[in-house]
Amino acid sequence: xxxxxxxxxxxxxxxxxxxxxxxxxxxxxxxxxxxxxxxxxxxxxxxxxxxxxxxxxxxxxxxxxxxxxxxxxxxxxxxxxxxxxxxxxxxxxxxxxxxxxxxxxxxxxxxxxxxxxxx
Numbered sequence: 364x365x366x367x368x369x370x371x372x373x374x375x376x377x378x379x380x381x382x383x384x385x386x387x388x389x390x391x392x393x394x395x396x397x398x399x400x401x402x403x404x405x406x407x408x409x410x411x412x413x414x415x416x417x418x419x420x421x422x423x424x425x426x427x428x429x430x431x432x433x434x435x436x437x438x439x440x441x442x443x444x445x446x447x448x449x450x451x452x453x454x455x456x457x458x459x460x461x462x463x464x465x466x467x468x469x470x471x472x473x474x475x476x477x478x479x480x481x482x
Contacts, residue, residue, distance in 0.1 A: 389476040391423050391457075396472060407481075417461040417468030421475075426455035428480045446473045454482065 371378050392406040399413040409424040447460045457477065463469040 389478055390425075390427070390481050391421075391477040392475070393421055394472070394474045395419070399470060415468075416470055419459050419461075421457040421459060423455045423457070426453070426482045427477075428482050429454050446475055 369381055371380055373379075390407060392404075393402055393408050393411070394404045395411065396403055399411055399419045402408060402411055407424050408421055410422045412420045412422070414420060445462050445464075447462070457475075459473070459475065461469055461471060461473050463471065
């Protein structure tokens, strides 16, 4: 494997320091469809498991360094729902809980992203 070392990346118009690309980019992203039966779009996700209403697990393709690195989980949905996430069992499984605006578990479209260091 080759290594390229550079301090900036440019598209010809804008330039950004490589530390923002390496350290500041989402390392995992997903968008679910209502019943958590599929992933219309994702990055670094190998599977989604539906555990019940508003309860699903995401398994990443590439694990993070540790579960403590995966603390910045956020998301939104199409119906003003709230998404809550936490790491369970390993640095590659994210437990997601989705609630409607009233605080009741709900199967609704949701999106999430995780920032952290990949293993």
